[in-house]
Amino acid sequence: NAGVTQTPKFRILKIGQSMTLQCTQDMNHNYMYWYRQDPGMGLKLIYYSVGAGITDKGEVPNGYNVSRSTTEDFPLRLELAAPSQTSVYFCASKTHDGTTNEQFFGPGTRLTVL
Amino acid sequence: LAKTTQPISMDSYEGQEVNITCSHNNIATNDYITWYQQFPSQGPRFIIQGYKTKVTNEVASLFIPADRKSSTLSLPRVSLSDTAVYYCLVGAEAAGNKLTFGGGTRVLVKP
Numbered sequence: 001n002a003g004v005t006q007t008p009k010f011r012i013l014k015i016g017q018s019m020t021l022q023c024t025q026d027m028n029h030n031y032m033y034w035y036r037q038d039p040g041m042g043l044k045l046i047y048y049s050v051g052a053g054i055t056d057k058g059e060v061p062n063g064y065n066v067s068r069s070t071t072e073d074f075p076l077r078l079e080l081a082a083p084s085q086t087s088v089y090f091c092a093s094k095t096h097d098g099t100t101n102e103q104f105f106g107p108g109t110r111l112t113v114l
Numbered sequence: 115l116a117k118t119t120q121p122i123s124m125d126s127y128e129g130q131e132v133n134i135t136c137s138h139n140n141i142a143t144n145d146y147i148t149w150y151q152q153f154p155s156q157g158p159r160f161i162i163q164g165y166k167t168k169v170t171n172e173v174a175s176l177f178i179p180a181d182r183k184s185s186t187l188s189l190p191r192v193s194l195s196d197t198a199v200y201y202c203l204v205g206a207e208a209a210g211n212k213l214t215f216g217g218g219t220r221v222l223v224k225p
Contacts, residue, residue: 043215105157
C-alpha cells in the first residue's frame with residue numbers, strides 16, 4: 001500500500017490564483033482530513049470527511065473548499081490565494097472501527113503565496 | 115473537544131528515559147488519549163493510544179491515572195533520532211474523530 005499520497009510537494013502561488021491540492025489514500029479509510037501547519041505551530045483542522053459525499057468544516061475552513069466524490073480522494077481547493085495561506089498542508093485518513101484515533105498522514109504540500 | 119496542556123520543550127541525553135506529561139482536565143468519558151510524533155518536514159506519526167491505566171508498545175509506554183485528567187508518555191532509552199515534536203491529543207472516535215493538535219512538546223536529545 002502507498003498509504004496517503006499528496007501532490008504537489010511544493011507550490012508557489014501568486015495572490016489571487018487558485019489551485020487544488022490532491023490527496024489520495026489506498027487503505028479504504030472512511031475518514032479523511034485536511035490540516036494546515038504554520039511554522040513552529042501545531043496542526044489546525046481545515047475540513048474533514050466521514051465518507052464519500054459527506055464533508056464538514058474544521059477549525060479554519062475560510063478560504064478553502066473540499067469535495068469527496070470517492071472513498072479514495074479528498075481534494076482541497078484554494079480559490080483566491082492569500083499570503084495568510086502560506087503553510088504546509090497535510091492530508092490524513094483513518095479507519096472507522098469505534099476505538100482507534102490513529103490517523104495516517106501524507107508527506108505534506110508546502111505552499112507559498114506571494 | 116478536551117483541551118490539553120503539555121510542556122513546550124524538553125532536553126534529554128542519549129540513553130535516558132524521557133517522560134512527557136499532558137494535562138487534560140475536561141476529558142470526557144468516551145475520549146481516548148493519543149500521542150503522535152512529528153519529525154521536521156514530515157507528517158505526524160501515531161505512537162500510542164490509551165484509555166486508562168498503562169499501555170505499552172515497542173516504542174513507548176503511556177501511563178494514565180485513575181481520574182484520567184493527565185497522562186504521561188514515556189520514551190525509554192532515547193536516541194538522537196527521537197528528537198521530534200510530540201503531541202498529546204484527546205478525543206473520541208465518534209463525531210468524525212476531530213482531534214485538536216496543540217503546540218506539542220519539542221524534545222531535543224543530545225549526545
